[in-house]
């Protein structure tokens with residue numbers, strides 16, 4: 536039993552998304568009409584209508600860990616809507632890791648856009664379609680983050696890696712505590728089919744649902760305290776800092792390559808009109824060498 540569960544952990548992370556009441560770790564950022572806490576806090580609905588966007592955020596700030604949530608996206612005509620689940624620090628040199636779900640006309644595929652900001656610089660968009668209908672039932676989206684690597688997962692499958700390339704001069708998010716945020720908003724200026732399909736307010740309210748409010752991450756009480764940051768970087772007690780989580784194993788690399796070859800529809804690394812010289816981290820992050 537012990538051996539089995541340890542083996543499972545190496546392949547996919549299983550500890551985030553525990554069923555904990557919303558109010559223990561999170562609070563609403565919008566009013567009760569737009570952030571609806573349901574079933575005693577085991578589920579939250581974000582509601583976008585003509586009056587307001589919707590959101591919630593974590594009470595704590597964190598540095599490294601395994602952070603994820605179960606999300607059921609806006610169904611039907613979701614064109615123009617953006618459902619975002621992301622980590623972000625404060626200030627103009629902020630770090631950020633994003634899952635952004637770009638809605639679409641009924642029956643057309645959602646796009647998942649991911650991005651990584653480090654010390655205020657983003658411009659690292661990647662886009663993929665999904666191998667399931669993200670509007671029917673809850674699906675898990677998560678990040679495993681330590682001082683050497685950030686791995687984005689969809690349903691436990693690695694879909695994107697951002698490694699620490701500070702040695703090559705690329706900043707990496709490793710010393711600013713982040714909050715965890717979810718939001719649902721009108722992104723029709725750019726989100727759907729390049730901004731050509733507007734949001735249809737006749738189809739409002741738009742609703743996205745969230746579950747799994749446990750947080751398995753290192754909580755930072757004061758982000759100005761070096762000792763707080765140092766203790767989050769230390770391995771003791773922080774399983775995601777231990778040896779086996781510093782890089783993907785062969786099996787995970789195989790899955791990552793397979794998924795990326797089938798579902799990635801845009802990658803800043805290969806957008807030569809935007810970046811004639813691919814950003815330096817690109818050669819290293821995709822295990823293609």
Ligand SMILES: *[C@@H]1O[C@H](CO)[C@@H](O)[C@H](O)[C@H]1NC(C)=O
Pocket residue numbers: 637638639640643644645646726727728729
């Ligand atoms: C929406 O559907 C169209 C047509 O299938 C597709 O080209 C586009 O990538 C989809 N997603 C978004 C967010 O526009």
Ligand SMILES: *[C@@H]1O[C@H](CO)[C@@H](O)[C@H](O)[C@H]1NC(C)=O
Pocket residue numbers: 553555559560594595748749750751754
């Ligand atoms: C969040 O949830 C975890 C359990 O998953 C708990 O240990 C922690 O104290 C909670 N609160 C904050 C602010 O992280």
Ligand SMILES: *[C@@H]1O[C@H](CO)[C@@H](O)[C@H](O)[C@H]1NC(C)=O
Pocket residue numbers: 596625626712755756757758759
């Ligand atoms: C971290 O610092 C920023 C200012 O740079 C502040 O707004 C924020 O509340 C701080 N967070 C914590 C957890 O101390």
